[in-house]
Every structure is written in structure tokens, then in C-alpha cells.
Amino acid sequence: MSDIAEERKKKLARAQDILEYRFENPSILLAAITHPSATEGKPVKFSYERLEFLGDSILGAIVANEAFHAYPELDEGGLTRIKVALVSGTSLASVAERLGFADVIVFGSSERGTGRRGLHSALENVYEAVVAALFLDSGIEAAQAFVSRTLIPKMSLDMAKEPENPKSALQEKLQEEGITPTYKLVETQGPPHDRTFISQVFAGMKALASGMGRTKKEAESQAAKAALDKFDFGTDKDAKAKAKAEKNRAKAEARAQAKAEKEAQAQARAEAKAAEKAARKAQG
Template sequence: MTRTEEQQRKVEEAQRIIGRDFDDPDILLSAITHPSATEGKPVKFSYERLEFLGDSILGAIVANEAFHEYPELDEGGLTRIKVALVSGTSLAEVAEKLGFADVIVFGSSERGTGRRGLHSALENVYEAVVAALFLDSGIAGAQAFVRRTLIPKMSVEMAREPENPKSALQEKLQEEGITPTYKLVETQGPPHDRTFVSQVFAGMKALASGMGRTKKEAESQAAKTALDALGFTKASKADKAKAKREKKQSRTEKKNKG
């Protein structure tokens, strides 16, 4: 595929950031190309399809790393670590520090709006790069990149409290042997300024829906709404913790009197 001067320069800079020369640079070019730069072209020329693949690969790599790093943690703790580490905020922060903001290929419409979706683009490009590495050099290439750039953020503290509503909802539903699933039900707006609507399900039952500027944000909002609807709010958790403390204090007082 013939590349423009800008595209060639950004592919070379992306390879420098990643620390690898791609056998197929066109895969990397797709991974760093915003949908606004491919209007009228097949979807394969932007990061959208690669983002889908990268999300799954990234989740597997992070799960594997957490599983081996923290053998003392149960499923709930490992889930909290994974959800926190692959959150949109986490990936966008890492991508920005790496310098990906300067290599994303935006279309003219996005440049004219001041890059409103930069945070979302950074998150998506990170996932797309993971997929591009997987396709170009196998799981080892993707794993090396994630280990170098994302895994250093991993810590056992992430396992102690749910970092977001998705983790909290998963913990609660798994107590009943249910794993929540999410489905994108609607996409609104032009490619450079999208709004996503997602639903969360418990089995075949739809629990709630949520809206956000990214797919992950929409899922997070859906999970939050579901938690509220099911009564798993922060307030109820606080009440339970207070009741537990009072019960413990009562037992201690009885023991001292005895």
C-alpha cells in the first residue's frame, strides 16, 4: 500500500516507540489510523477491527501475568486487577506517556474539532497495537510489549477494592455463579465524535444500559446502573460494613463482661 509522507513518518515513529520493525508495516499503519482518516475506505484501514482483536489478547496477557504474579489471590482479586489495568483510563495514560498521541493518523474532520476523541483514540490505538504485534510477530511480540509498557502499573492494591462498576458487578453476580456480559446495542454520531450505548446481561436477562464516549465507558455506566438497580450500592456496602463492626463490638463487649 502506498503511504503518504505523513503516514510513513508516523509508522517509523511508532516502530521506534514500540521497539520493533514490523515485517508488515501496513498492519501498524492501520493500528495507528483513526477512523476519521479512512472515510469511504474499507474498515480494515483504521484501528477498529484491530482494536476488537487487541482487547481480547490484552485481557488474556494481563490475566496470565496477574495469575502467576499473585498466587495468593482468589478469582475476585485477580478480576479487579485485570479490570483496573485494562480500563480505558489506564490504557490512555500509558499510550500518552509512550508518545502515541503524536503518531495517530487523524482525518481532516478530526483535526478541525481539536481532536475531541483523543483519550478514546489513545486507548483504542494501544489495543490495536497489541493486535498488530500479535499478527506480525505472534503472542510473544504482543506479550513483550504489554510486559514492558503496561504490566509495571500492576499492583496488589488493585485487588483490594473494585476499581470500577464492572468489577463490582462481576464480583456480585459471580457469587450466584453468573458472569455478566456486555453488548454494544447502538453507535451514535460521526466516526470522529461517537457515542456508544451498551447493555449488560446476566445470562439472557438484560439488567441495564449505559452510554459513553467509548465502549468501555458505556459498559461501565451500564454496570453502575445495574448495581444501583440490584441494590449493590456503595451506601448499602457501607451499611453492611457498619453492621459487621457493630456485631463484632457487641461480641467483644459480651466477652469482656463474661
């Protein structure tokens, strides 16, 4: 057995000890702890990238369910702040490091000797990927048990009162105007093991601001922060007036888009109805 294979075998065994769970399909867990730098030239399924995508959604649902039942007195805003705080990159990386995930991540040669530049984001990504791996191997109960043991103990009512994550703060600001912000990844720079992401935040069809980060989440957070700085925190009358005008313009554009979509749908229904009527007349 090669040194690389032996190293991965040991890390896989250690990861299962950390998780307190034995996998029916260990290859899923191996992928979950494998950094993209260790799979260059191989299909994406051999690293944590795809699992991270699935795990993010599963983790969000588990945390939302826990918060919903733990704090029945909280409104949507408070529950959102708790969820955002718990699933933030900093929170997940901290929990993953405390569990010992830094010692089980399989890095490629390009990451060795560099101080593991992406260790923080790797820890966050591996935590999410592990949640997905547990879900795929044994169902939601296994994923929920892991999250409940490792992450949920950090949850507290105080999180509902803490300064908000820029994304949730922007969402609350814009929803006052009936707008829900959306995010779009517009550019990815660098090699797979050392990527930089650039995202834009939109209100309707209007781009508000852009942000850059080592992860997609960080890029979105920076975009939201830039939007807040641009539109919400003017210090003089002119700046505040400009911010208000920009918000009103974004609101008008969002409403215009919704109206146009509604009219298009109505037109399509009318055309379909007319075509059906003509067909019946032709048959008659």
C-alpha cells in the same frame, strides 16, 4: 510524494521507534495508528477498529497470565480487579500518552482543528490495536514483550484492594446468586470518528440497566454502574426489599431459561434417538 503520504511515513517511523520494533509488514502498524476519520470511504481494515477488537482479547490474556503467576496467593476476585484496573481505558490511554502515541495517530481532516475530541478513546484503541499488530506481524512473543515493557510495570498488589470497576463489582454481586451478567450493544450514534455507544446489561434474559459512553467499554461500565445503583444500594428498607426482589426475580428468570434450554436439549436428543430407531426398524 504528497504531504499526507509524507506525514504518514514519518508517523509510521516514529511509531516503530516507540515500539522498539521493526515490522515485516508496516501496513499493519499503519492501520493500528490510523483513526477511522482518516479512512472514510475505505474498507474498515485501513483503520484501527478491527485490530482493536483482536488486541483487546490478546491484551486481556497477557495481563491475566502475568497477574496469575505474579500473585499466587490471590483468589479470582483479586486477580480480576488487577486485570480490570490495568486494561481500563484510563490506564491504557495514560500509558499510550506517556509513550508518545498522541503524536503518531493519523487523524482525518474532520478531526483536525477540533481539539481531537476523541483523543482519550483513540489512545486506548491504538494501544490495543498495536498489541494486535505486533501479534500478527511476529506472534505472541512480540506482543507480550511490548505489554511487559509498557503496561505490566503499573501492576501492583494494591490493585486487588482498590474500589472495583463497576463491571467486576456487578459480576461479583450477581455471582453470589449464581448469575453471570452479559452485555449487549444496542445502539451506536454519531459518525465513525465521533461515536457514542449505548449498551445494556442482562441477568439471564432480563435487562437490568443501560449505559452510554464514547467507547463500548465505557458504555458497558456505565450500564453496570446503573445496575449497581438500581439493585444494590437502596438506603431504606423499602428500597432494599425492592432490590432484593428484583435480584430474586432475575435469578429465577435465569434459572428458568437454563431449565428450558436443558429440557429442549433433552427433547432434541429423544427425538433424534426415536428417529434413529425408526430408521433402523424401516431398514430391518
